[in-house]
Amino acid sequence: MSASKKNTLQAWLFLAPALLLLLAFSFWPVGFGSYLAFTQYNLIDAPVWVGLDNFRELFEDELFISALQNSALYLLVVPAIQVLAILLAVLVNNQLPGIKFYRAAYYLPVVTTVSVIGVIWNFMYTDDGALNAVLRWLHVINEPIGWLSDDRIALFSVMFVTIWRGLGWYMVLYLAGLQSVPQDVYEAAVLDGANAWQRFWKITVPLLMPTILLCSVMSMLAAVKCFEEVQIMTKGGPMQSTYTALFYAYEFGIKSLNFGRALAASLVMSVFCVALAWLNFRYLQPRKK
């Protein structure tokens, strides 16, 4: 065997475990999943080709339509997370005494498992729970609010938990972005008499654009695919008001073993996600001059 052939073989041997795993658990799901979306499949019998039936049933199912709407509504968390995360990053981007404590405090929810977060927030949200108690104490409300039991509010309560647990993660990304902004730009701006507000809008935000793009794509895709919080906190209720598209796919796939319908739903979601990512890059990409 020639030296270069041996070299090639060795390289592929090094790569083999990772490539096999990626093939089986990252690429196969996309291909096989897309195929199953056009079949009827219950894990036991062989898949039966049904053409577009699953998609027709999907769009005739009011539950899926409302789940899709909820997933779209879920995008409201994106601006909230971005604004708050940038605020946090600016606030902790210094060496004030105790700042490390604050950074860790904001990051705490990120390293907590989502199941415990669900349990904790179910405590917070009950009628006599801490949230209602604080709001009554501050005289914001008189009657307790049914954060998770009122079908008009429940989805927003779940969305708040998503914001709460994601903030620290985006804060860290923005901090990295902030720290790549050269300090002398700020110093020059101060000499020119720019106040903090002007410096933020004229220097920080434009230079932070690549990070904002990255974070908004990440949080948008995470928002439309959100379902763990729903699965833990509300199971889609009350009155199916917190169904998101992926929770629908989870229920039909994992719970009812109706994989055709579940994968059709997730294929619709994937198309939705690709469109969102494309829109982001189209409109938030810094213009090259």
Next chain:
Amino acid sequence: MEKTLPMPRAATAKKINMNKLANRTLHYLVLTLLAVITVYPFWWTLVTALSTSGDVFTYPPRMWPENPGLDNFVEVFKTIDVIAFYKNSIIISVLTVAGTLIVCSMAAYPLARMQFPGRNIVFGAILATMILPSEVNFLVNFITVSKLGMGDTYTGVILPGLAGAVGIFLMKQAFEAVPNDLVDAARVDGATEWQIFWHIMLPLARPALAALTILTLVAAWNQYIWPSIVMASPDKFPLSVGVLYLSGAFSFKIRVVAAGAVLTVLPILIVFLFTQRYFLRGFDGAVK
């Protein structure tokens, strides 16, 4: 432009100092308010888990435990098999970390240091997995794992997550930073690629391996949905899944559920407190 009366120097300096103090106070006020929002739910849970008497829900909310004691924790151990959950979480986390380190660093080595046909295609394919809609993979992966007879097994929980693009890139970067001279010298001495990888690359990439270990450990300990899908028998649940089993079956025992939640997050919070820099990186560079 507004005209200001000339002020003596000391007075100006004092005014600036007062402004600075006011700003600083406001700064800390906002910081603290936000920290209360992120930390209080945890604090409430801890306080409730430690309280052994009185109402669970109080008005205004409780700030300190009433009759602090460990009764609720003892109750958790009596109610569910926490030891088994801990064992499962540890097995899953340790094997996931070990597997990830091996698989990712092996894949990263040829990508960083070897020339071979197909290198760019492989690199592109790994990059592509970051764009694929991976959140929906769990549906087909559940089918795959079941068909391979790995349902309800640790292998089924661990295997799908081992090869990750992030881990591979992290190791690739570390390997690329190793000086060429070392590698060339080893090749001249007749070292095989495996020996170079094992005796030169890995020891020099220790910081990257440490970072990957910590990040993977926390992610593996915290993963919830995938193990809850794969594991069917409760005695194989990791803590993240077991805690919901507790809150589902004993939702009326709120203090016990709170204690269960504390037991679930405590180990990982301790890990986090000692390894914060791996998560909160980004500041250490510029603001030193």
